[in-house]
Amino acid sequence: MNDPRQALFRETLPSFVNGTASESERQFMTQYLRENPSAQAELRFETALQAAVRAATERRPQDAGLARLLRDWKAGDARAEQPRPESLGDRIRRWKDAFGLTPAFALAASLALVQAGLLISHDRPGSASDFRGSVAGHGADGPLLLLTPKPDIPYATLAELIRTENASIVSGPDESGLLMLALPVGGRPEETVQRLLDSGLLDDAVIVPPRK
Amino acid sequence: MDSAELDATLKGIAAGSQSAVTALYRHYQTSLFAFIRSQGLDEGQAEEVLNDTFLVVCRSPHSFDRRSKFSTWLCGIAKFKSIDRLRASSRRPPDSSHESEEALSVPDLNADVLSQLEDEELQRIMQHCFEELSAAQRFTAHLFYYDGRSIEEIAEELQLAAGTAKSRLFNARKAIADCIQRRYASGGQA
Numbered sequence: 001m002n003d004p005r006q007a008l009f010r011e012t013l014p015s016f017v018n019g020t021a022s023e024s025e026r027q028f029m030t031q032y033l034r035e036n037p038s039a040q041a042e043l044r045f046e047t048a049l050q051a052a053v054r055a056a057t058e059r060r061p062q063d064a065g066l067a068r069l070l071r072d073w074k075a076g077d078a079r080a081e082q083p084r085p086e087s088l089g090d091r092i093r094r095w096k097d098a099f100g101l102t103p104a105f106a107l108a109a110s111l112a113l114v115q116a117g118l119l120i121s122h123d124r125p126g127s128a129s130d131f132r133g134s135v136a137g138h139g140a141d142g143p144l145l146l147l148t149p150k151p152d153i154p155y156a157t158l159a160e161l162i163r164t165e166n167a168s169i170v171s172g173p174d175e176s177g178l179l180m181l182a183l184p185v186g187g188r189p190e191e192t193v194q195r196l197l198d199s200g201l202l203d204d205a206v207i208v209p210p211r212k
Numbered sequence: 213m214d215s216a217e218l219d220a221t222l223k224g225i226a227a228g229s230q231s232a233v234t235a236l237y238r239h240y241q242t243s244l245f246a247f248i249r250s251q252g253l254d255e256g257q258a259e260e261v262l263n264d265t266f267l268v269v270c271r272s273p274h275s276f277d278r279r280s281k282f283s284t285w286l287c288g289i290a291k292f293k294s295i296d297r298l299r300a301s302s303r304r305p306p307d308s309s310h311e312s313e314e315a316l317s318v319p320d321l322n323a324d325v326l327s328q329l330e331d332e333e334l335q336r337i338m339q340h341c342f343e344e345l346s347a348a349q350r351f352t353a354h355l356f357y358y359d360g361r362s363i364e365e366i367a368e369e370l371q372l373a374a375g376t377a378k379s380r381l382f383n384a385r386k387a388i389a390d391c392i393q394r395r396y397a398s399g400g401q402a
Contacts, residue, residue, distance in 0.1 A: 041326045
């Protein structure tokens with residue numbers, strides 16, 4: 001392509017058609033099209049492409065999922081008015097408070113409770129078993145952590161905290177906000193848990209025992 | 213939806229307003245659905261993720277912290293949800309790491325081919341060819357031709373270099389031009 005005006009025409013054509021070209025670019029394009037009738041074929045291609053993209057987008061009914069969203073949202077409101085089911089974190093804290101556990105024993109008890117939770121709570125939405133199912137086969141080889149974020153913490157803040165630990169989200173957040181993280185292979189889960197708790201963003205963080 | 217409208221809508225959702233949920237959904241669903249499709253999900257899965265994403269927003273509208281554009285934040289949630297969905301179906305997210313800015317080229321259009329095709333036929337083939345684009349190319353074309361965004365705005369939205377966004381769009385156009393030539397040469401069978 002040796003003609004610089006043709007090169008500029010082709011470069012500017014998409015933004016001319018989608019309406020983001022500047023005023024001077026529009027003037028140039030209009031003049032070029034007037035002087036070069038053969039360029040109409042390229043304009044035709046571009047406008048046909050725009051029409052095809054619009055047709056592809058509009059083929060899906062615009063309110064396809066709105067009724068479902070409103071129904072699920074209302075259902076969530078109704079659930080929220082009922083007593084909140086006790087989360088894994090709640091149960092662990094209740095154990096700690098009830099038995100005045102030392103930190104080391106509390107950790108061991110927490111692990112046992114998590115393991116028990118993994119084994120028995122198969123049908124409660126948002127339970128650890130939901131995560132366990134999604135972990136299987138996902139390829140996370142490092143230690144796994146289960147986090148209970150404080151309810152008012154923005155997702156972006158949490159994602160940033162997770163990034164600083166080089167961890168990756170294996171599953172979640174589920175409806176109650178629980179998140180499963182995988183640490184890098186060789187990561188020190190106890191130290192990570194302590195740092196995560198020190199952040200003040202979490203209600204709880206526990207290490208998930210490895211599968212037997 | 214400008215910042216004031218968005219604030220009012222989110223406040224309305226927090227107060228339980230169904231019309232606020234409807235307004236938010238209608239404003240963002242088309243582009244969000246296209247974004248979710250670009251993550252490698254089929255239409256059914258994308259509908260699920262779309263619903264899940266809006267539910268997160270509608271159940272905690274105050275969690276938007278305004279450190280990014282609302283649409284970017286929305287796509288961030290949708291991306292995590294899409295990854296979860298892909299993991300569950302043992303599929304991998306689309307890989308766009310091979311893209312470079314050097315791939316930029318202008319479609320080599322055969323004007324004779326175009327002149328032989330009636331508008332309706334061209335449109336039919338064009339729509340078929342559009343569906344053959346990579347997910348990332350389709351979404352870039354959607355942002356450009358449907359939303360009417362500039363290359364710079366697309367680059368910001370997708371967190372790409374402007375050159376990469378531009379080359380993605382140009383490569384999409386080239387792929388469509390090639391596809392049209394191919395289909396025409398084979399008798400226009402779309």
